[in-house]
């Protein structure tokens with residue numbers, strides 16, 4: 001083989017994928033980063049609504065930031081439309097702790113990477129996976145499973161754990177020097193942080209929090225509820241709505257979503273068409289959206305819940321406004337009792 005060796009890798013912009021790209025760069029390999037957008041990236045929510053946990057932290061796409069730091073091109077690839085039916089709703093290898101189909105997800109992304117490798121003549125694919133780091137997808141057997149099902153047998157290099165895994169074709173053919181790869185395993189990030197300092201990788205996101213909603217138990221509960229009561233005819237807006245607000249199920253047909261702050265209220269306003277709206281004029285209050293055909297009792301409950309989250313929550317009764325299907329009205333209700341509220345919380 002003549003000419004420069006070219007590799008493409010899954011680049012989240014997290015420490016492990018950034019280090020993996022950097023390790024290969026050190027060996028003179030030309031690197032392209034691929035960043036797949038599944039529709040469940042935490043960054044998408046921050047981009048649309050703001051980072052409610054840390055409002056002062058501006059949104060940045062970590063993959064693009066890592067690419068800029070390493071001086072490598074990064075391609076953002078939108079796989080949302082295929083991801084929902086093919087991966088999320090029918091995972092062959094099941095879900096992890098939440099609704100995260102990590103094994104199917106990795107296989108799907110790596111199949112896409114293989115297509116690009118074949119079409120554009122790249123030599124191999126790499127990832128930032130670390131043996132033993134994640135319970136579902138980064139143990140040896142699932143990693144082998146992912147490799148086999150991706151069609152990349154022999155052509156998938158994991159630079160951080162390579163010395164603990166059988167040599168790949170890039171190593172056997174001398175495209176990559178195996179001696180300069182690593183044998184890191186386990187959940188601790190200590191080795192990676194030391195390596196980052198050694199390789200001059202200084203800006204990377206903290207691992208805590210994750211970059212995907214699907215392993216999050218709160219999100220998973222809302223998604224399971226959605227699939228139970230609404231079925232699998234799902235849109236991206238439906239999935240996005242699950243990332244916003246407090247959700248309460250009032251009946252098999254009716255659910256309400258209560259904004260948690262001003263930015264969520266503003267976001268929810270955009271989805272008021274086809275949904276009922278509930279709010280309070282006399283106190284600062286959330287915007288509550290009603291999904292489904294609300295009976296009189298559901299409307300009253302939605303008003304009580306809204307009152308509970310308003311600044312009038314200590315009052316005996318609060319005047320609450322509503323608008324549904326072009327009709328408008330006002331109800332005076334007591335803020336809902338916290339025990340009753342918890343029973344409805346999704």
Ligand code: SF4
Nearest residue numbers: 100101102105212214
């Ligand atoms: S956490 Fe799992 S499901 Fe989410 S992007 Fe990562 S591998 Fe895919």
